[in-house]
Amino acid sequence: MSDAVTKRAELHPSISDAERADYAQLVRASAAGDREAMERLLMRAQEVAYRFSLLVCGHPQDAEDVMQEALLKTYRYVSRIKEPDAFRTWLYTTVQNACRMKRRRHVGEPSHLTSIEQGANDGDRDAGPVDIEGHARPADQLVMDAWVSDRLQRALKALPPSQRMIVVLREMEGLSTREVASVVGISEANVKTRLHRARVTLRQALEGV
């Protein structure tokens, strides 16, 4: 039997529960006044914002603004949070909304670039890929190149935005199917369907580059 087949369970170790618990612990400690915990939590919030901006929204020039938004909202939210276990879902939803609002503020923004909104509730039929490279300043692109392989960047560009968001949340950020469904606003079954399609498309794109 193929070794590739027998290792199925190793791909997705159950990191989601551990990550969620880790975030919850940081939230509790931060709310209790632990400065070190707060710094770690705020750093994570900014990391999430940066990755999401670049990989899902495809607008590197917005990434640092979205980081600031995530930083401020997390700082303000921590002391009021009632369900620390739900923090991670809140954070990704907040970052997604920050990206969306950032796009809306751009004067003369072509409607096809509001990709993240297309990802929430529609199918994949109208969601053309965002040209990540085309909107990146050279410095941003250098950062992107150093961080994500050129091969994977090209493959991600082949995905409709709605599928790209699910790949990033599920595969790269390690959210559970339920968490992805909550952030994106679709059913778990729909998440699984889109994820499968995205994996197949990504595979084909990777084989073609």
Next chain:
Amino acid sequence: MSADVNTECGDMLTRISSYLDGDLDAAGCQAIERHCAACARCAGFVAGLRETIGLCREAGSAPLPDAVRQRARASIQRLLTGEVL
């Protein structure tokens, strides 16, 4: 025979992500593994998706560039010391 094999391959393709995510029960997993043992094309497809998922996970766990992290840390310090961002 060929039609049966194609049907089996098609069924396999629809369930492969569930299989890779560990969402299938033991019987479902064994059915896929039996099929892949006899079908090189599907076994290759599984291996390809595994590599794809692995690449994504690798990128997700990569640290952010140092320059970005430094700016993020500076923003945190300004926030925690009460400076205006």
